[in-house]
Amino acid sequence: MKILLFGKNGQVGWELQRSLAPLGELIALDRHSTEWCGDISDLKGVAETIHKVAPDVIVNAAAHTAVDKAESEADLAQTLNALAPEVMANEAAAINAWLIHYSTDYVFDGGGDKPWLESDPVSPLSVYGATKLAGEQRIQQSGCKHLIFRTSWVYATRGGNFAKTMLKLAQARDELSVINDQIGAPTGADLIADVTAHAIRNASIKSDVSGLYHLVAGGETSWHGYASYVIEAARRAGVTIKVAQDDIQPVPTSAFPTPAKRPHNSRMDTNLLQHSFDLTLPLWQTGVSRMLTETLDDNV
Secondary structure (H helix, E strand, C coil), X not given: CEEEEECCCCHXXXXXXXXXXXXXXXXXXXXXXXXXXXXXXXXXXXXXXXXXXXXCEEEECCCCCCHHHHCCCHXXXXXXXXXXXXXXXXXXXXXXXXXXXXXXXXXXXXXXXXXXXXXXXCCCCCHHHHHHHHHHHHHHHHCXXXXXXXXXXXXXXXXXXXXXXXXXXXXXXXXXXXECCCEECCEEHHHHHHHHXXXXXXXXXXXXXXXXXXXXXXXXEEHHHHHHHHHHHHHHCCCCCCCCHHHEEEECHHHCCCCCCCCCECCECCHHHHHHCCCCCCEHHHHHXXXXXXXXXXXX
């Protein structure tokens, strides 16, 4: 099996380099790659790369993910999140390859309090959400074999993340204010990558799994709950924490205005994914605890 990966150095892309390697020959690209075009803003270059490499599987882990910047960079977001996936999908259809693509809970309006199903009506609140939805639709319309994974609240051990930011602030401040009216499940890039590899292996055996799936860790929490969990875990591990647990104040989204609207309800139903691929998705605390174990030593 030959796999072509775009976005190799992003949070998910970095983990995909690990999880996909045992499946076959892996060609991993980013926008600085020279032998092949990994810059997904170069639509012609992406098409030529896919045509010449002729992979069995294309994995697109590249995107415009700066949610607030997308509000003022709508054209670029459209190119990266909609037009590039369309090019990949058309090329995949031409060579009978699979396309693996990642989308987001931002395709929904965040209303209600029930986990979103894949079949629920979509109504994005932001440019980012609208362009990611357009990417989904263009892939589906291409007729290529595809797996689209909607995910949310993604973090990784490598690089910065919400947990590390909260720990840094908790060591420096007497009081923190954290949003408590957005609900979702922190989902590790490593979990996304491992599920992707498992799904690709399954898809190579039975093509009827082609479709759209929700992929997030189990359980749910708010950003306030997430921060509280992380800070208390660090305190138990011996990290010097300045803020008292009672001084982590819950506040509404309106306390932190942003250019792009965030969905309040990011709960996602993953039963279709778990049933289709015979998977059990662990609770969000499992992945966060593992990430903290790998990072807290530097803070003790």
